[in-house]
Amino acid sequence: MRSLIFLTIFSLLALTFPVAMASDPSPVQDFCVGVNTPADGVFVNGKFCKDPKLATVDDFFFTGLDRQRIATNAVGTNVTPVFSDNLPGLNTLGIAFARVDYALNGLIPPHTHPRASEFLIVQEGTLFAGFVSSDQDGNRLFSKILNKGDLIVFPVGLIHFHVNVGQCPAVAFTAFNSQNPGLITVSKSVFGSNPRINPNVLAKAFQLDPTIVMSLQTKF
Incomplete structure (x- = not known):
């Protein structure tokens, strides 16, 4: 009888407080190489899937992240994204990547990614990076000076930034747990x-x- 009452209460709570998923859904196939035109009629995550029989290793390969980019925009940075638009094999895998080149004093301004947490790892130079907690947590600033090989994590949805505070250009790499983290x-x-x-x-x-x-x- 107690077990029946417990199950009844648990079921009512489950209906009252639905569970929210905060990451991209897991794929139910080996891969879905994204293309912009119909291939076999399957439309997944904003793209059609290429016929799996036509997929090649180049659909999962990207090169050139070792090359320096000139940071000429207004804030002194240049971002090279590796998303499903330029690496089709990433479609449905729930990940994305980017290289960031910083001029002297170059800045990635305060911003959020509504659908992803972010890793930032410094390849060259010295960065000052941080994030701000929510209003509920008192808007606390979590910040750190990062040198080559250092890594920081920015929780999903929170405002964060990174700026070159060294004496030379800097390079960092970022990774996201969403194929479309948003900006x-x-x-x-x-x-x-x-x-x-x-x-x-x-x-x-x-x-x-x-x-x-x-x-x-x-x-x-």
Whole structure:
């Protein structure tokens, strides 16, 4: 009788508090090499699957990550992504990768990945990296100076950043536990939205003069 009551309560709790999955679903086949046009009619994770009989090792191979990229954008970084768009064999595997080249003082601005946690490992140079916990946790800053061979993890969804604080260009590699981690750059999203957020709203949120907000909006 007690067992029956326990099972009844457990079932009701399961219905009341559904379990949420926070990672990409596991594939139910060996692989699904992503293509943008129908192959065999199977559409998975935003791409069609190539006929498995036509898959080759080149679908799972990427080269050139040893080559230095020139960081010429406004924040002094250059990101080389390795996602399913340029490595089709990654489709449905739930992982992604990138190389980051930093000029002197180069920065990856505060941003979040809504669907993935991230590893960052320094290949060359010295970085200052960190993340901020949620409002519920008091918005604590977790930060560290990273040298060659050092690694830091950024939890899924939290705002994080990394900047070159060394005396020479730097290189790092990042990995994600999602094939499409998503990217929300805080400054660009807030001040560069389309259409723009009312400056008075942002002025009150950031405790700034509206003219300063409008000036920031013109930069994005």
